[in-house]
Amino acid sequence: MSYDFYTKHNYSDSTTIGGVTMPNVFTKAGDIPYVDGSGVLTLATPEFTAGPSSATVINTIPVFADTTGRLLEDTSATISPEGKLNVANLGVGLLNYPAIDGSVDSALVSDGAGNLSLQKIFTKGPESSTATAIPVFSDITGKVLQDSSVTIDSAGKLVANDLAVGALSYPSVDSTAGSLLATDGSGHISFVSPIQPSIVYGSLSTVQNSNLGVGDHVKVNLQNYSYGTSVSLDSTTAYSNAANVDSLGRFKVSPNGSYLLECKMPLITLEDHNSTFTIQWYNADDGSVLGAPLVYTGTGTNVIFYGFPFLQGFITTTSAEVRVECRITANNGLTEINTCYVNVINLNQL
Numbered sequence: 001m002s003y004d005f006y007t008k009h010n011y012s013d014s015t016t017i018g019g020v021t022m023p024n025v026f027t028k029a030g031d032i033p034y035v036d037g038s039g040v041l042t043l044a045t046p047e048f049t050a051g052p053s054s055a056t057v058i059n060t061i062p063v064f065a066d067t068t069g070r071l072l073e074d075t076s077a078t079i080s081p082e083g084k085l086n087v088a089n090l091g092v093g094l095l096n097y098p099a100i101d102g103s104v105d106s107a108l109v110s111d112g113a114g115n116l117s118l119q120k121i122f123t124k125g126p127e128s129s130t131a132t133a134i135p136v137f138s139d140i141t142g143k144v145l146q147d148s149s150v151t152i153d154s155a156g157k158l159v160a161n162d163l164a165v166g167a168l169s170y171p172s173v174d175s176t177a178g179s180l181l182a183t184d185g186s187g188h189i190s191f192v193s194p195i196q197p198s199i200v201y202g203s204l205s206t207v208q209n210s211n212l213g214v215g216d217h218v219k220v221n222l223q224n225y226s227y228g229t230s231v232s233l234d235s236t237t238a239y240s241n242a243a244n245v246d247s248l249g250r251f252k253v254s255p256n257g258s259y260l261l262e263c264k265m266p267l268i269t270l271e272d273h274n275s276t277f278t279i280q281w282y283n284a285d286d287g288s289v290l291g292a293p294l295v296y297t298g299t300g301t302n303v304i305f306y307g308f309p310f311l312q313g314f315i316t317t318t319s320a321e322v323r324v325e326c327r328i329t330a331n332n333g334l335t336e337i338n339t340c341y342v343n344v345i346n347l348n349q350l
Helices: none
Strands: 015-017 020-022 032-035 041-044 090-092 095-097 107-110 116-119 163-165 168-170 180-183 189-192 199-203 222-227 231-233 251-253 258-270 276-283 294-297 310-316 322-332 334-346
Touching: 020 041, 095 116, 168 189, 199 231, 222 231, 231 334, 251 334, 258 276, 258 322, 276 310, 310 322, 322 334
Parallel strands: none
Antiparallel strands: 015 020, 032 041, 090 095, 107 116, 163 168, 180 189, 199 222, 199 334, 231 251, 251 322, 258 310, 258 334, 276 294, 276 322
């Protein structure tokens, strides 16, 4: 037999339907009835987890929406059907990984504070290189290399097309045998021919027994030896003691040089043992003295006196050629210059 009935109000401490006792206490919203297995139905929080009403994107990974463990909500992280995990940011423990890519060949670098970033730290060489070539950076990043034309072989020999050390450049091609390296004063080293000394050794071919007064000079007329072009002996012009003119016995020295002047008189003739004379090197153009004078005094008792007066002087020229002479500046008894040697040497070319 069956019964259908409707109860509008049924107040009781418990209600039993069949063998199941219905719940009689209100708990909280969202609770659902559970059977305890012994015929008692109670309201309790459901043991399954409820998802949101809709998901933002298919394959989105859900997370718990509260601390009950029974409610899920959407995130922006997804897992594709192929198993690809895609997240906006990634942290593993205390380490944060970058979310955007870097340039080619970048590497993960830590900042020491728990953050990784992609940076260019490795230097990349060319696809191919010349054996023993020295690489150079191809841009300002310091991370890309390229070949250079400079090589170092296994024996340590460095070969370069050109060489500069600081502001000084060196030649790249050889010169003739015996050439020297010299600077031009403007940062360039180049090969030059070796500087040859310029020397003139002169002497008297005959005894000088005239033109021995004050203001006269030794009439050197024989060129025994000559080398170079910066010194020359006038052995042909008529003798003159006038200033600033060519004259027999005068030497010409070139500009921009330093010169040693020597006058040696191994044999002279004096009137008596009290005779004396003075010689002095002079600039024959402007009359200026060159060095100290030599005062010679006879000490013998014979009319013919053998002595060896030796006088040196120096001159440094600037922008013009200069005539020089060994001049007699005082004479009291010198009657002859029997033998005399005069040498002029360019000191810059030794």
